[in-house]
Amino acid sequence: MSGNQSNTSEDHCDFDDSLIFTLVPPYILVISVVLGIIFNVFVLMVFCLHKKACTVAEIYLSNLAGADLALVCCLPFWAENVRKGYDWPFSESLCKVTSAVIYMNAFCSIYFLVMVSIDRYVALVHPLSHERIRRPFYAKLGCLFVWVFGLVFALPIFIYRKLKFNPQSNLTHCSLNFTSDQYLAYEVITITFSFIIPVIIILFCTVKIIQALRKRLMEALNIQKTDQKATTLILAVLLAFLICWVPFHVTKILDVLQSTGILKCHITLIIAQQISTYFAFFNSVLNPILYVLVGKTFQKRARELFMLWNKNQTASFSRLSTRLTSFKFDQSSN
Structure with a gap:
């Protein structure tokens, strides 16, 4: 996502993009508009509109939902870009903003998971x-x-993303205007800070959390139900993150090795890059689903919020009925 998304067709390998142009746009629209936006708005409503204050873990998870929401809101622009064969149909400003927002919120999502794993640890x-x-x-x-850290890391995307017209293909690409050395340095820094460091922290915390849970069970110690429920949900979210994002970053590492000439270009790598990129996007849809399926406390909050909403609606309907009845009585009296 931080690299040249629009330049897939300009790889050193020959690759037929027609299947990507056909399948990717509807896939992006489904996971962004139909699922991602609706699900994450629902999660934010449950966390923000509930009467009870959020716990520490819920503060991190609500910010994670906000980052996921911002990310999926920008994906329809890239769906249209792919549909047009990587011919960017919008302005350069939108090219910069959507790219920076996607990168920033993908970066923030990873570090919110780091924060929540540290909290459980x-x-x-x-x-x-x-x-x-x-x-x-x-x-x-x-x-x-x-959020500030993510904004700083997104600044190079905002500054160096530009529209470039390719006279050979007659297409206008929204791509990073980097030299080969700048691109290599940027990707190494990105992989280090958005993958290697956070994954090491997450794996360390996860292993320690599992060891602590096993130790307490073996020693027959009671674990508070709230801690147990929160830990189960967070472990599920962390597992989903690893499944969705590790393939993406592995292919990015291979792409960097390819750009340095250590690896030769292969059609398998290009296909893997495409699949892993859009599989990583699905993580923004998967997180809210996990909250509903695994998060017992979240389920309770959602039920209470729905009951409160239903109660307010019933009260509003009752007041409206009373007013209509009174109005009809006054009319008949006159």
């Missing part, structure tokens, strides 16, 4: 000594730091 492995830092204020401060 502290809650289960060091429950007493680190209780002070597990407060909503610090969680909100951490989320603000992640």
